[in-house]
Amino acid sequence: MSNPVLNIGICGFGTVGQGVWKHLSANRARLESRLGVRLNLARAAVRDLRRPRDVRIPGRLLTDDALSIARDPSIQIVCELMGGTKAARQVTLTALRAGKVVVSANKALICEHGAEIMAAARRHGGHFFFEASVAGGIPIIKALREGLVANRFPRIYGILNGTCNYILTRMKEQNAPYAEVLADAKRLGYAEADESLDVDGWDTAHKAAVLAWLAHGVWVRTDQMIVEGISRLTPADIRNAATLGFGIKLLAVITRDFRRDELSVRVHPTLLPAGNVIANVNGVFNAISVSGDVVGTTLYSGRGAGRDATASAVISDIADAASLLRHGKGAHLLGEEPVGPSRCRLAPPESIRGRYYVRLTVKDQPGVLARVASEMARHRVSIATVIQGPADRPRAASLVLTTHESDERAIGHTLRRLRSLATVLEEPVLLRIGDFAS
Amino acid sequence: MSNPVLNIGICGFGTVGQGVWKHLSANRARLESRLGVRLNLARAAVRDLRRPRDVRIPGRLLTDDALSIARDPSIQIVCELMGGTKAARQVTLTALRAGKVVVSANKALICEHGAEIMAAARRHGGHFFFEASVAGGIPIIKALREGLVANRFPRIYGILNGTCNYILTRMKEQNAPYAEVLADAKRLGYAEADESLDVDGWDTAHKAAVLAWLAHGVWVRTDQMIVEGISRLTPADIRNAATLGFGIKLLAVITRDFRRDELSVRVHPTLLPAGNVIANVNGVFNAISVSGDVVGTTLYSGRGAGRDATASAVISDIADAASLLRHGKGAHLLGEEPVGPSRCRLAPPESIRGRYYVRLTVKDQPGVLARVASEMARHRVSIATVIQGPADRPRAASLVLTTHESDERAIGHTLRRLRSLATVLEEPVLLRIGDFAS
Secondary structure: OOOOEEEEEEEOOOHHHHHHHHHHHHHHHHHHHHHOOEEEEEEEEOOOOOOOOOOOOOHHHEEOOHHHHHHOOOOOEEEEOOOOOHHHHHHHHHHHHOOOEEEEOOHHHHHHHHHHHHHHHHHHOOEEEOHHHOOOOOOHHHHHHHHOOOOOOOEEEEEOOHHHHHHHHHHHHHOOOHHHHHHHHHHOOOOOOOOHHHHOOHHHHHHHHHHHHHHHOOOOOHHHOEEOOOOOOOHHHHHHHHHOOEEEEEEEEEEEEOOOOEEEEEEEEEEEEOOOHHHHOOOOEEEEEEEEOOOEEEEEEEEOOOHHHHHHHHHHHHHHHHHHHHHOOOHHHHHHOOOOOOOOEEOOHHHOEEEEEEEEEEEOOOOHHHHHHHHHHHOOOOEEEEEEEEOOOOOEEEEEEEEOOEEHHHHHHHHHHHHHOOOEOOOOEEEEEOOOOO | OOOOEEEEEEEOOOHHHHHHHHHHHHOHHHHHHHHOOEEEEEEEEOOOOOOOOOOOOOHHHEEOOHHHHHHOOOOOEEEEOOOOOHHHHHHHHHHHHOOOEEEEOOHHHHHHHHHHHHHHHHHHOOEEEOHHHOOOOOOHHHHHHHHOOOOOOOEEEEEOOHHHHHHHHHHHHHOOOHHHHHHHHHHOOOOOOOOHHHHOOHHHHHHHHHHHHHHHOOOOOHHHOEEOOOOOOOHHHHHHHHHOOEEEEEEEEEEEEOOOOEEEEEEEEEEEEOOOHHHHOOOOEEEEEEEEOOOEEEEEEEEOOOHHHHHHHHHHHHHHHHHHHHHOOOHHHHHHOOOOOOOOEEOOHHHOEEEEEEEEEEEOOOOHHHHHHHHHHHOOOOEEEEEEEEOOOOOEEEEEEEEOOEEHHHHHHHHHHHHHOOOEOOOOEEEEEOOOOO
């Protein structure tokens, strides 16, 4: 008696799509024997049928019409690996409305249309899996949904963008300016031609939205988050941070105050204590710290992107989908209903508390520090440390201040005032200090 | 229409059992709404009915007969949290033969009787879940079974015993001898009255056996492993290692050579490069590095033991069990058939290659190093570095050697020879160097 066949369609046959095809082909026998099904790579949708590809695939399986795969009644599992949010949304909704399983790596799509996608899945009996959308091959979605199901999550934070972490690591190791490292990263293929999605924090914000929904059941829009990127950081910031005992990482930080029932989701360069493991996760690696109210703090790290790591996550979703289609709904689907209650509100700026690092480029003349200090005092922002040094322009000095605990409203008001001072020559650089021991 | 009730019995109501009861009670409403079942804490088996407990539990739910819970036809999920392998085995097999789900934190039991337990589950339609058996609250079992299902695993290694990691961390931080730190650890409750299971490596070996089975489908007995503990380490070893650029951790190391199809499972104090994240995981924390052939290296860390972390894992198994009983078999059960093919053989000593650290206490007289060096050369073990220093006994010196790559057979022969030299005053200390970048 032969096992039932599951037909898989792959929409989007770029790096990740080809990686899925390659590794699924290579591991098919082992997976089939574990899952008790036959996995048939039925069709793949490409943008350009004539383009040469690394992966061998019979021409008759190719189409340039992704929607035809979403509609194909013989296909049970649709992998949406096209990227973008327009055609991808159409493919995803079409497949879900036909009751199919959709496996997605598309964090931008989930962030923008997650509520609609989940509703379509529920209404039409489809299923939406998205392990590959956050942190590549690290099974963080499964950990939050299933492994840590006993927990509520006061804090989740981490490095979710390998490009930014690569740039920050190189800036630190080589004492090199941002623009130079970025150019190198583009040459080496670690950064896109248009780098803004990565370096301005939007990719991280998309992933933060996915994690926040999983952990708290709330869809937070990126325009409701603080989102700041790394492009204004200098090697001097990294050196100053090291002097103060910190490393700098671009972090997504998701905190929930269960007493007030306030949720905060933010993305910004963060000073992490040098001894914190995540401060020492370098290069293209991602890392996520998850604090649960029962388990304590757990940490997950690995490659956050790339063909193979992403394929590993997509294939794990295909395996879960196969098990679902073969045996019925299992625990791994819990996440279609979010983990937490969904009635928390977003934290107002005065509830988001922490310490800050402020770098000012000021006129090199007496009295400037006194003036800055009095502005900060006026907003009740208390100074913890001061580092004065040369600036990289003539007749200017660099003034680096760290604060005691304050909040986003107070520091925001302070920065607006400092910005307006005649002695402050450039837009201030504001970094958050993440006093996270682990 | 009300949801079906699942009756849960807890056998063993010590620290972990009470933690499960407490957190399951506290989170019941949220879990029930996610799982679509009612979770009823039906009965708990204790050793002594009269003993006072931290957790409030109606007296009528208590029994001192654990087997009666395993046999109770109204109970669907049996949590075996008794420890030991005799009564625990009987309870586990009885429940599985009755087709129940057994949730276990008992690594010693799984290591010794895993094959029998899995066979009983298969034969009688029972299910055996054991997320809590390795690395406490870190969902490593689920990661290996499901999240990384696309992968084969050339290398898995990590810190699996919090007591040993606590002792090594304190020895390093306080430059304190082993015996002193152990006594402190006992006073603080971080070590058992009989510490041998932890410090001699057996607890780690039990967990290594569980991970090796999950990853490779082979039950490896502890008498087939190299198992060495930490009791002979000195603060000088930790200092020497630091001088050489290493930290020392007690690691389980599971390697598979897929070309030769050889598997090696071993437990020993290991010198890890100081920059390796796991070298910087301190205190009672566990950490596991998993290298998959598709995903690359991923890392998992968190509290490896304790009431709450272990309860988090047990409750995640209960949730999977509830989903299984409610909806039918799901992907999370894949692991009942091991991930990998099971026909690999155990690596012979000459296949287990690496570099070594050897500390000898020798007579403080000329010519000793020459004699030692010639013995090593005779077995083709090549010396990389030498540190000579004072020993902690009169008229003796300490000779610390590291080697270039060699293998277990060669280093074993060498040590036997060195041990027999009149100038070597004490049993040599042998440590392995783990040249793992991540």
